[in-house]
Amino acid sequence: MSLLEVDDVVVQFGGVTAVNHASFTAEAGRITGLIGPNGAGKTTCFNVISGLQKPTEGKVRFDGKTVNSTPVHRRSKRGMARTFQRLEAFGSLTVRDNVRVALDIHRGLAGLVKPGRADIDALLERVGIAGYAQERADSIPTGTARLLELARCLAGDPKLLLLDEPSSGLDETETDSFGDLLKDLAAEGRGVLMVEHDMDLVMAVCDVIHVLDFGQVIASGLPTAIRSDPLVQKAYLGYSDVEESEMSDETRHDLPAVDVTTEIPVVAGAVGTREAGR
Amino acid sequence: MSSFVSFTIFGLVSGAAYAIAASGLVLTYTTTRVFNIAHGAFGMVMAFVYWDFVTRQGFPTWVSLALVLLVVAPATGWLVARFVTKGLGEGPVSVALVVTVGLFVGLIGLAQQLWPPAARYVAPFWPEKSFQIGETFITGHQVITILCSVVVAVLLYLLLNRTRIGTAMRASVDNPELLKLFGGRPERVASLSWAIGISLAALAGVLLVSVVGLDYYALTLLVINAYAAAMLGRLKSLPLTFAGAMALGLLTSYASAYLPTEGLLNSVRNVVPALFLFAVIVLMPQAQLRIGQVKGIVSAPLPSLTKCLGWAGALLAFVALLAGWRSEADLLLVGTAATYAIVMLSLVLLTGYGGHVSLAQLTFAGVGALAYAKLEQPNLYGLLLSALIAAGVGALVALPVLRLTGLYLALSTLAFASIMDKMIFQADFAFGFNGTLPAGRLGILGLSIESTGAYVFTMAVFLVLVAFGLLLLRRGVIGRMLIAMRDSPAACGTLGLDIRWFRVGLFGMSAGIAGLAGALFAGLRGTIGSADFQSFNSLPLLLLAVVFGVTSVTGAVLGGTGLMLLPVLSSGDPQLGGLLFAIIGFGAVFAGRDPNGLANLLFRLGRMGESRLGSQIRAKLPVLPGRGEPDPDQGPVDDGSVEVALLDNGSAVGPVDGPVEPVREVGAHVATRG
Numbered sequence: 001m002s003l004l005e006v007d008d009v010v011v012q013f014g015g016v017t018a019v020n021h022a023s024f025t026a027e028a029g030r031i032t033g034l035i036g037p038n039g040a041g042k043t044t045c046f047n048v049i050s051g052l053q054k055p056t057e058g059k060v061r062f063d064g065k066t067v068n069s070t071p072v073h074r075r076s077k078r079g080m081a082r083t084f085q086r087l088e089a090f091g092s093l094t095v096r097d098n099v100r101v102a103l104d105i106h107r108g109l110a111g112l113v114k115p116g117r118a119d120i121d122a123l124l125e126r127v128g129i130a131g132y133a134q135e136r137a138d139s140i141p142t143g144t145a146r147l148l149e150l151a152r153c154l155a156g157d158p159k160l161l162l163l164d165e166p167s168s169g170l171d172e173t174e175t176d177s178f179g180d181l182l183k184d185l186a187a188e189g190r191g192v193l194m195v196e197h198d199m200d201l202v203m204a205v206c207d208v209i210h211v212l213d214f215g216q217v218i219a220s221g222l223p224t225a226i227r228s229d230p231l232v233q234k235a236y237l238g239y240s241d242v243e244e245s246e247m248s249d250e251t252r253h254d255l256p257a258v259d260v261t262t263e264i265p266v267v268a269g270a271v272g273t274r275e276a277g278r
Numbered sequence: 279m280s281s282f283v284s285f286t287i288f289g290l291v292s293g294a295a296y297a298i299a300a301s302g303l304v305l306t307y308t309t310t311r312v313f314n315i316a317h318g319a320f321g322m323v324m325a326f327v328y329w330d331f332v333t334r335q336g337f338p339t340w341v342s343l344a345l346v347l348l349v350v351a352p353a354t355g356w357l358v359a360r361f362v363t364k365g366l367g368e369g370p371v372s373v374a375l376v377v378t379v380g381l382f383v384g385l386i387g388l389a390q391q392l393w394p395p396a397a398r399y400v401a402p403f404w405p406e407k408s409f410q411i412g413e414t415f416i417t418g419h420q421v422i423t424i425l426c427s428v429v430v431a432v433l434l435y436l437l438l439n440r441t442r443i444g445t446a447m448r449a450s451v452d453n454p455e456l457l458k459l460f461g462g463r464p465e466r467v468a469s470l471s472w473a474i475g476i477s478l479a480a481l482a483g484v485l486l487v488s489v490v491g492l493d494y495y496a497l498t499l500l501v502i503n504a505y506a507a508a509m510l511g512r513l514k515s516l517p518l519t520f521a522g523a524m525a526l527g528l529l530t531s532y533a534s535a536y537l538p539t540e541g542l543l544n545s546v547r548n549v550v551p552a553l554f555l556f557a558v559i560v561l562m563p564q565a566q567l568r569i570g571q572v573k574g575i576v577s578a579p580l581p582s583l584t585k586c587l588g589w590a591g592a593l594l595a596f597v598a599l600l601a602g603w604r605s606e607a608d609l610l611l612v613g614t615a616a617t618y619a620i621v622m623l624s625l626v627l628l629t630g631y632g633g634h635v636s637l638a639q640l641t642f643a644g645v646g647a648l649a650y651a652k653l654e655q656p657n658l659y660g661l662l663l664s665a666l667i668a669a670g671v672g673a674l675v676a677l678p679v680l681r682l683t684g685l686y687l688a689l690s691t692l693a694f695a696s697i698m699d700k701m702i703f704q705a706d707f708a709f710g711f712n713g714t715l716p717a718g719r720l721g722i723l724g725l726s727i728e729s730t731g732a733y734v735f736t737m738a739v740f741l742v743l744v745a746f747g748l749l750l751l752r753r754g755v756i757g758r759m760l761i762a763m764r765d766s767p768a769a770c771g772t773l774g775l776d777i778r779w780f781r782v783g784l785f786g787m788s789a790g791i792a793g794l795a796g797a798l799f800a801g802l803r804g805t806i807g808s809a810d811f812q813s814f815n816s817l818p819l820l821l822l823a824v825v826f827g828v829t830s831v832t833g834a835v836l837g838g839t840g841l842m843l844l845p846v847l848s849s850g851d852p853q854l855g856g857l858l859f860a861i862i863g864f865g866a867v868f869a870g871r872d873p874n875g876l877a878n879l880l881f882r883l884g885r886m887g888e889s890r891l892g893s894q895i896r897a898k899l900p901v902l903p904g905r906g907e908p909d910p911d912q913g914p915v916d917d918g919s920v921e922v923a924l925l926d927n928g929s930a931v932g933p934v935d936g937p938v939e940p941v942r943e944v945g946a947h948v949a950t951r952g
Contacts, residue, residue, distance in 0.1 A: 050772050076774035088769035090762040101762045104755045105775045149769075156774060 001064055003028040003160055003191040004049065009058030011044050011215070018044045020215035021058070026160065026193040031186050033202045033223075034195045036212035037235055042195040043085050045212070046162050049193075050082045051075045063159065079159030083149035083166055085195070091138030095148055098137050099123050102155035119155075127151040128177060143169030147178070160191040167198050179205045203227065211235065280413035285535045286528065287411075291420045293527020294427035295485050297520045299504035301434060302478030307513050309450045309471040310359065311367025312374045313685055315637075315692075316381035318501025320476050321483030322494060323385050324351050326393050328484050329400050329492055339403070346484065347477050355476030359469040362867055369871070370764070371684040375635045376824050376870040383817050384863020386494050390856025402488040423485045430478065431520060437474075438516075447471060495814065502696060503530075505689060506555035512562065526554050548700040552693035556678055559690060565682045586749060586831075590742045593835070597738040601731030609730045611842055613802040616737040617643070619838025620795035622823040623744050623831065628788035629820075630829035630873060631752060633764035634781065635688040637816055638675070638695035639792045642668045644811030645698075646793025647800040648708055651715040658722055661797050668793020673786035680778045687785070695813030703808035714807035717800035730802075737798050744791055745831040760784070818844070818859065821866035827877030836877060 002025035011019040019041040026032040034042050047053035049060055051072035060067050067075055090098050099120045107116070124130040127147040132140050137148060146166050153161055167175045175198060182205050186192050196202050202209065202223070209226045211219040213235040219226055226232055303317045314320075324346055331342035362381070366374040404418025438444040443466075449457045450467045457464055482504070483497055490496045503526060505513075510522030533547040546553070581589075600612055621639050628634050636642075649664035650656060675694045679687045704711050719726050719733055727733045751757050759780070763770045767777055800806045822841050827833025844862075848855035869875060 052768060052771070071776070072768075072771035073774050073776045076772055080772075082772050084769070088766040090765040090769065092761055092765055093758060097758055098762075101758050101770075102773050104759065105770070105773050152769070152773060 002026065002061075003063060004193065005059075005061040006045065006049065007059040007061065009045070009048055009060065010056045011041070011048060011053060012056045018215055019048065019055070022212065022215060022217050023058075024210040024217050024220060026191045027208070028159065028191045029186055029189045030207040031182055031192040031194060031205050033206035033209040034193060034212060035197070035199075035202060035209060035226075040212040040235075041215035042212055043164055044215075046082060046164055046195065050080060050162060076156060076158075079156075080162065081153035081156050081158035081160070082162035083146060083153060083164055085164040087142065087145050087149070089137040089140075089145045089148055089152075091136070093137055094133065095129060095135055095137055095140060095144075096120055096124065096133040098148055099151050099155055102152040106156040123151045123154055126154065127181065128174075141169060143167075143171070143174060146170070154185075158190065160193065161185065163192065163194040163196075165195055165197060167196060167201050175201055281535070283412060284414040285531045287414060287416055287420065289528035289531030290524060291423050291527070292489075292530060293524035294424045295482050296500075296503050296507050296527055297427045297523035298430050298478050298485070299482035299500065300507040300519045300523050301430060301516055302475035302482070303501070303504050304508050304511060304513055304516060304519050305434070305447075305471045305478070306355075306475035307508075309447055310363060310468045312363045312378065313505075313513070313689070314363075314381075314475070315375065315378040315501065316385055317475070317479050317504060318483075318498045319382045319385035320351075320354065321479035321486075321500065322497035323389050323483075324354075324476070324480030325400070325483035325487040325492060325497055326389055328480075329398055329487070330393070332400070333398070343484065346480050351477040351480035352473035355472035355474070356469045358476070359472035360465075363472070364465070364468070366871075370633055371688070372629055372633050372635045373871055373873070375637075375685070375688050376629075376820065376873075377867050379637065379817050380821055380863045380866030380870055382498065382863065383821055384860050384867060386498060387856045387859025387861070387863055389494050391853070391860055394853065394856070398492040400487045400492055419485075419488060426481060426485060427520070430481070431516075434516060443467065443470060499696070502555070502693060503551040506551045506558065506693070509555055509558045509562075509686075509689075522558070526551060529554060542701070542705055545701040545704060549697045552697045555693045556690065559682065559686055560678045562682060562686075580749070580752060581830075583749075586746065589832075590745070594735070594738055594742060597735055601735050606730050609734050610802065611846065613730070613734045613737050614799070615839045615842035616734065616741050617795045617799040617802070617838070618819065618841040619835045620737075620741050620744055620798070621792045621819060622826075622828070622834035622837045622841075623741070623748060624788040624791035624795070625820060625823045625828055626831065626834050627748055627751070627791065628784060629823070630827075630833075631748075631757065631760045631764075632781075632784045632788075633760075634684050634785065635820070636691045636785070636788065637688055637820065638691035638698070638813060639788075640796075640811045640816040640819055641695040641698045641813055642672055642789040642792035643796030643799065644703060644808065645671050645789075646796030647717070647806050647811065648703070648715070648796075649793070650797035650800045651717040651806060653718075656718050656720050656797075656801060657724075658720075661720060661794065664797035665790045665794035668796065669786040669790030672789020672793075673782050675789075676782045676785035680782060687781070692813075695816060699808065699813045703811070709806070709808045712807070712809075714805045716805055717803070719804075720798070720801045733802055737802065740794065740798060741835070744794070745834075748831065818862055821862050824873055825862065825865050825869045825875055827875030828873045830874070830877045830881075832880065833875050833877035 004026040006022060006024050009019055009022050010017065022041065022045060024032075024034070034045065036042055044053060048055045049062075051067070051070065055068070062075065062080060063078060065078075067078070070078070090101060093101065100116070103116050103119060121130065121133070124133055127150050129140075129144050129147050129151065132144055132148075137145060140148070146169055150161075150163065150166060167178055170178055179201055182192055182194070186207075194202075194206070206223055209219075209221065209223055210217050211226060211229070211232045218231050218235060219229045221229070299317065299321060303314060306317075307313050327350055328342055328346045331337045331345055332339060335342075337345070358381070362377065363374070366377060402417065402419035403422045407418035407421075409416045409418075409421060436444075438448055446457060446462045446467050447470070449460075449462060450464050457467070482500070486497060486500065490500070504523075507523035507526050508519045510525070511518030530547070530550045533550045537543050537547050597612065597616075601609065604612070621643050624639060624642075625636070628636055646664045646668040649667040650660065653660040653664070675691060676687060679690050703709050709715055719728055720736065721727070722736075727736055752760075759770070759775065763775070763777060763780065770777055796811065799810070803810070819837075819841055822837040823834065826837035826840060828837075844858055848858055872878070
């Protein structure tokens, strides 16, 4: 039995189908990649899994139980934690207090008696942002804020980590050590489900990859298999043909073509067109 | 049977007017995410303008009507969208609410200023005509009202579905950012929908004025009926809004026809819209947590404990001085200021720290006062019990909105306040119809505090205690969580915080503080009635709290004093009342975006003075051995706590050898204390 099972999930916004009968799983102790072009429905899937979005159809099973009607906070108590594509750090608190709040929430009343300063420092140290402890969270660089969100998640000692584009904003060395951190986290028995655009990172750390396009899972498998999958290449590269790329507005090829092998600087411009509808 | 038909027709006519008003409200809300509490106030002012055109200027009816509906109202709406509500929808709900409440109060003040109280009459349209259906007569005005609502419905349908700008409006409802990306201009959409929205408010006002009368409040408060109707359409759907308006019109009409004319049920007829609103809210589906950080959040300043102690001491000494020196009447005023200040402290917790708005804080004070007045021998336990009862009532109000967003919470407080005003406070078990209740002075350890001076001092002590409680709370676990919840509800949810119950607790606590203030006030005055806690007065209270700074104790104390002074200032000249309202209202419109308010200005001045004087003093002191030169860059910390400031130094100067140790020790010490 998988730690997380997304079973035939459909999400519709008005007339737009953002997720279209998607099914995939994430295992404990493994890093699972969820990739796809912008607007493929990855973040919507995360919202459904974490309970921020009700699916139109389909089921989400976590740790053996269907959690469709479980509220957001209770999913977290059961061991789910997530980060956000658009940052959700507590901007007016310091980095340290961000993690402290997460610990307080996790510990409930027990947190009132135990200050847990050492735990906070350990968490900051672990994700490598201890140097920012006293900065206000809205003043730190994006990459650091993403790591902060991860540290906040870890405060709850989760079984499953949902990471939405965790490495964007990190430089190459930082990404490398982030990859190592992910492997450590998986080695502790946690499941990691990661939406990521940095293909080098995805290929380096993921045990399994699911590819989403137009809300559907078009491929699942080992990184090597995914890399050579023709459907995936088509989804990512689109048509190289100029005439076809000038088709009508309804086609998604008006999005900037995305290079599978590099980090994707063009992403920012494309986010609005298909993902802004969430 | 014929009476049933005529009540049905009457209900449909009121429903038609509500529908017109409500559709304007929905239009402005959906396109700009700003809920216009002042919608009814705009209708009221436009009705006055219409009266002015017809009666004072002597224009023909149709010219006046055209001028109001096609020129004055749209221009007003356009200006409001352009200069007042622009960008508000992206910010915290509390700011948008405060700004429109500011408009609400400001417009009432403006109307009082421009058109001082006098008997005014507005003739119905088509007065000479009436139609007969069976045994029932329908007036020409009623027919026109219904026709207007049909025309409005058709025109809105055509606008939204058959025109380019209408399509842009609908797109703006779904996603203004996306609209911008596709070349649409959300600002234009916003201006247009506000122009139409205020026009519709004006139309509703003009249609209702011959029925309701030209009154500042009656027309303004019709907004409650309008938004109760709009709520059925979840503030989105125009057809459902029309249905809601008709249902509400019928319910109100039948309630006034068939409810018994005695007892509690009699007063139900006055609060049908508010009850309707609660019923609709209970049936609404769970709202999703808002993803995406809220823009423009301002953090509350946090003074050091020593500073707090100093100021608290100064305040108590000042009140003690007044207590021994001023007359009884003046002392009552000081006590009133203390009451308002404590009520405003309840808003510091709810609005300043928590980011929620309550439009019924004085009503909660009234609940506390009522409970206190029922006590046989008021002592500390009784006082606490009164506060707890108010807290319980507050939690009960927040309960139905548990699943919804902050806007609905604020709207239900307005409905709740109106229910309490017209129904509960007037009931026999409460103050009675326009009645009062006697209340004894508080006794502590068996000693009743009979002298007004001592009593006022006791109130000041309570004010200081509540303030300290709040500051401690702000520094602790709950304070951090409140900020976190305001900064990102979605993150709090995914980290495992049950925001809904947290919010109910917060609301209850805030209502409890207000209740405490009310109870103390009852003891101060000796006689209290529902007039002391009129729901409308919660609005200027909120506004003054925000203008003076709803994030700090200083703001609450200043605001409380200001609110106490209002009636004192206007007692000499009744004209001044309207002007003051206008100033407070429009002041809040401009100050509302910064909830730190005037108090923050004082803090800044204080810090400037401190750093100037401080550096002068430091320059004169000899440099101590083992201490480096003071770092000129490291000025006083803006809004962090002492704890943060010291720790800041500890880590910021980490790599440097000399001064680290002592600073870190202090930091650790403060941290464990905190």
